Amino acid sequence: MSDASVLSIVGARPQFIKAFPVSRLLREQLSEVLVHTGQHYDFGMSDVFFEELDIPEPDYNLGVGSANHANQTAAMLRRIDEVVEAERPDMILVYGDTNSTLAGALVAAKRDLPVAHVEAGLRSGNWAMPEEVNRVLTDRCSDLLFVPSDRAVETLADEGITEGVTVTGDVMYDAITSVRDRAPSASAILGDPGYGDDEYVLATVHRQANTDDPARLASVVEGLSSSPRPVVAPLHPRTEEALKRHDLWERATAALDVIEPVGYLDFVGLLDGAERVATDSGGVQKEAFYLDTRCVTLREETEWVETVEAGWNELVGADAAAIRSALRRTDELPEKPSLYGGGRAAERVVDEIVSYLRPRA
Numbered sequence: 488m489s490d491a492s493v494l495s496i497v498g499a500r501p502q503f504i505k506a507f508p509v510s511r512l513l514r515e516q517l518s519e520v521l522v523h524t525g526q527h528y529d530f531g532m533s534d535v536f537f538e539e540l541d542i543p544e545p546d547y548n549l550g551v552g553s554a555n556h557a558n559q560t561a562a563m564l565r566r567i568d569e570v571v572e573a574e575r576p577d578m579i580l581v582y583g584d585t586n587s588t589l590a591g592a593l594v595a596a597k598r599d600l601p602v603a604h605v606e607a608g609l610r611s612g613n614w615a616m617p618e619e620v621n622r623v624l625t626d627r628c629s630d631l632l633f634v635p636s637d638r639a640v641e642t643l644a645d646e647g648i649t650e651g652v653t654v655t656g657d658v659m660y661d662a663i664t665s666v667r668d669r670a671p672s673a674s675a676i677l678g679d680p681g682y683g684d685d686e687y688v689l690a691t692v693h694r695q696a697n698t699d700d701p702a703r704l705a706s707v708v709e710g711l712s713s714s715p716r717p718v719v720a721p722l723h724p725r726t727e728e729a730l731k732r733h734d735l736w737e738r739a740t741a742a743l744d745v746i747e748p749v750g751y752l753d754f755v756g757l758l759d760g761a762e763r764v765a766t767d768s769g770g771v772q773k774e775a776f777y778l779d780t781r782c783v784t785l786r787e788e789t790e791w792v793e794t795v796e797a798g799w800n801e802l803v804g805a806d807a808a809a810i811r812s813a814l815r816r817t818d819e820l821p822e823k824p825s826l827y828g829g830g831r832a833a834e835r836v837v838d839e840i841v842s843y844l845r846p847r848a
């Protein structure tokens with residue numbers, strides 16, 4: 488068994504967080520070659536997570552950096568393929584829905600290698616979203632599909648995928664549970680004067696549909712600016728660039744407490760202490776739910792439908808008036824159902840991979 492090897496592909500911020508609980512357990516049972524595509528590369532978007540979470544240094548950093556979707560994915564395909572040629576892994580493991588995910592899955596398909604996909608079976612129903620293309624194509628290439636909920640099983644079945652599907656729960660729940668106690672308070676992160684618990688709203692924005700359309704971005708800034716509480720906004724570099732490009736930077740920094748992206752421990756601390764969060768992130772919607780923080784989602788649809796149905800997440804799109812009113816809602820939140828597993832998702836993922844590879848090892 489110890490000879491079997493898994494080539495794990497990460498590249499973007501949320502993937503470092505998803506990989507850390509899985510990687511730790513995987514390495515107890517078989518060998519892992521960790522490949523960082525280099526999709527994210529700033530210290531605060533990449534290295535900080537490896538340092539804080541004690542993730543082993545990647546065996547390869549492919550340094551692809553930023554480019555348009557086709558070029559970025561093409562560079563990843565070429566370089567991942569070279570690593571596969573050198574390492575001859577038994578399987579490729581991918582996470583989520585980024586270009587790094589799709590590139591790993593496609594290389595595996597072209598090399599006739601099995602693919603394992605963590606966070607399979609999620610759909611927004613919006614084909615204009617680059618991530619939706621990545622999700623559908625990655626699932627089509629996958630042999631092992633690790634899904635967070637029963638709904639995802641149905642989604643895959645509707646697309647004709649029924650083999651190799653396992654409900655594992657959400658590895659991000661495992662991740663957040665393991666760090667929550669170490670997360671500092673908001674006042675420690677933001678320094679003097681800082682904010683106390685429930686004194687601020689946390690906001691993150693980076694979705695292409697929001698950053699690349701100046702009218703939507705202006706409307707999001709206007710909506711957030713109308714918050715009755717101060718808004719702390721750790722800004723993705725994409726959003727900082729877009730605000731500057733669309734001449735909205737002054738407006739945003741005057742109205743919001745704009746800070747650099749923060750590491751995972753700080754982010755969990757900020758989210759835990761926030762009165763509510765406004766976000767277009769996928770991962771943050773779930774993390775808000777796990778930490779009992781009300782969520783306002785700056786999109787028209789979500790892959791994490793269960794959080795909306797549970798009454799903990801409201802979809803408001805980029806409409807300034809809708810954002811304003813969602814930031815003011817004071818109705819009681821309903822009792823929280825248990826969604827996306829009980830914190831042992833990584834264990835299930837690794838068990839499935841080990842039993843799949845055992846006959847071949």
Ligand code: UD1
Binds near residue numbers: 695
């Ligand atoms: C990517 C994923 C998205 C995910 C997000 C997580 C795709 C299609 N998109 O979006 O699903 O939610 O990561 O954060 O894969 N940049 C920097 N420094 C960095 C990284 C990016 O300055 O370290 C800037 C560059 O200007 C770059 C832009 O951000 O062009 C976008 O980066 P990219 O990785 O292409 O997409 P994200 O928006 O980060």
Ligand code: UDP
Binds near residue numbers: 691752
């Ligand atoms: N996150 C972080 N620092 C930040 C913003 C987000 O550590 O400044 C973490 C957050 O806790 C979550 C993940 O990054 O685990 C979400 O990543 P992002 O929103 O970039 O991507 P998405 O989930 O939308 O793909």
